[in-house]
Amino acid sequence: MFALQPELKVFTGSANRDLAERICKYIGTPLGQATISSFPDGETYVKIEENIRGHDIFIVQPTSPPTNQHLMELLIMVDAARRASADRITAVIPFFGYARQDRKDQPRVPITAKLVANLLYAAGVNRVLTMDLHAQQVQGFFDIPVDHLYSAPVLIKYLRKRMAGKLAVVSPDLGGLKMASAYAEALGANLAIVAKERKSATETEALYLIGDVENRDVLLVDDLTETAGTLSSAAAIVKKHGARNIYAGVAHAVLVDVAIPRLQKSQITELVTTNSTPVRTVEGFKVTVLCVSELLGEGIKRIHHDESVSSLFNIENEKNGKTS
Numbered sequence: 001m002f003a004l005q006p007e008l009k010v011f012t013g014s015a016n017r018d019l020a021e022r023i024c025k026y027i028g029t030p031l032g033q034a035t036i037s038s039f040p041d042g043e044t045y046v047k048i049e050e051n052i053r054g055h056d057i058f059i060v061q062p063t064s065p066p067t068n069q070h071l072m073e074l075l076i077m078v079d080a081a082r083r084a085s086a087d088r089i090t091a092v093i094p095f096f097g098y099a100r101q102d103r104k105d106q107p108r109v110p111i112t113a114k115l116v117a118n119l120l121y122a123a124g125v126n127r128v129l130t131m132d133l134h135a136q137q138v139q140g141f142f143d144i145p146v147d148h149l150y151s152a153p154v155l156i157k158y159l160r161k162r163m164a165g166k167l168a169v170v171s172p173d174l175g176g177l178k179m180a181s182a183y184a185e186a187l188g189a190n191l192a193i194v195a196k197e198r199k200s201a202t203e204t205e206a207l208y209l210i211g212d213v214e215n216r217d218v219l220l221v222d223d224l225t226e227t228a229g230t231l232s233s234a235a236a237i238v239k240k241h242g243a244r245n246i247y248a249g250v251a252h253a254v255l256v257d258v259a260i261p262r263l264q265k266s267q268i269t270e271l272v273t274t275n276s277t278p279v280r281t282v283e284g285f286k287v288t289v290l291c292v293s294e295l296l297g298e299g300i301k302r303i304h305h306d307e308s309v310s311s312l313f314n315i316e317n318e319k320n321g322k323t324s
Contacts, residue, residue, distance in 0.1 A: 022293030063097035064277035082124030094276035132251035172234035214242035
């Protein structure tokens with residue numbers, strides 16, 4: 001005799017409650033009740049306010065700034081759920097921080113992406129659902145299943161309506177060429193690439209352009225922008241080569257203070273991103289935030305029912321391209 005399907009419950013930390021509420025609305029389940037606060041010395045306190053014994057638990061928490069606080073909050077919520085006898089715990093991490101530190105490219109540096117994977121596993125996570133990892137190999141750092149979704153279907157549906165005429169998709173660095181190629185194919189556009197040199201953690205310089213952007217609208221694509229240095233320098237060089245309107249499409253816009261004036265002064269017409277993390281407004285600059293709650297919500301439903309999530313990668317799937 002087979003056991004009954006465990007009941008699904010979704011909880012969230014403080015990193016992006018709005019996204020969690022939208023996900024719950026799509027799934028058709030109320031957001032779970034949990035108390036999250038801090039002791040006077042800054043330590044995080046968590047209490048799950050309802051019975052979750054034997055339940056299938058999903059905890060929504062991007063590790064966006066303040067990164068360490070939100071990561072620790074996620075670990076403590078997982079520990080609380082494990083000790084409350086949850087049947088399975090899935091960490092839903094729309095934006096996975098520390099993914100850039102995925103290898104030893106200098107002496108005496110850590111591989112922090114692997115460390116975070118180990119911490120999640122040690123805390124009691126049974127499965128991870130994430131989106132647009134900075135480095136795909138991070139999936140291999142986990143000893144548990146990882147479902148890796150992409151925001152491309154959501155962004156491309158919007159961009160098809162927004163952009164018309166001759167178009168070039170540009171990767172602002174060498175590492176994003178594969179992603180740019182996928183966007184170019186989906187949009188029927190030319191492909192180009194900007195070679196850059198990183199001067200510091202917050203400053204980059206575009207060196208030269210490979211490809212034709214003259215008299216074309218340009219779409220700069222990247223998985224993440226924080227300081228907007230790479231995007232703004234790439235926009236400057238494609239503008240010098242005769243580009244018309246310049247758009248930027250990124251999965252995660254984790255905009256720090258230095259990014260605001262850069263975007264305001266840049267040649268970029270519009271930044272298109274998702275609500276994987278809370279997105280800051282930029283006065284005098286157009287930022288369009290597309291909702292990925294249906295994409296993540298559908299992923300949660302399929303994981304809960306032990307169904308395939310591969311169709312969620314389909315760019316032509318209009319259901320998963322809604323921008324509610």
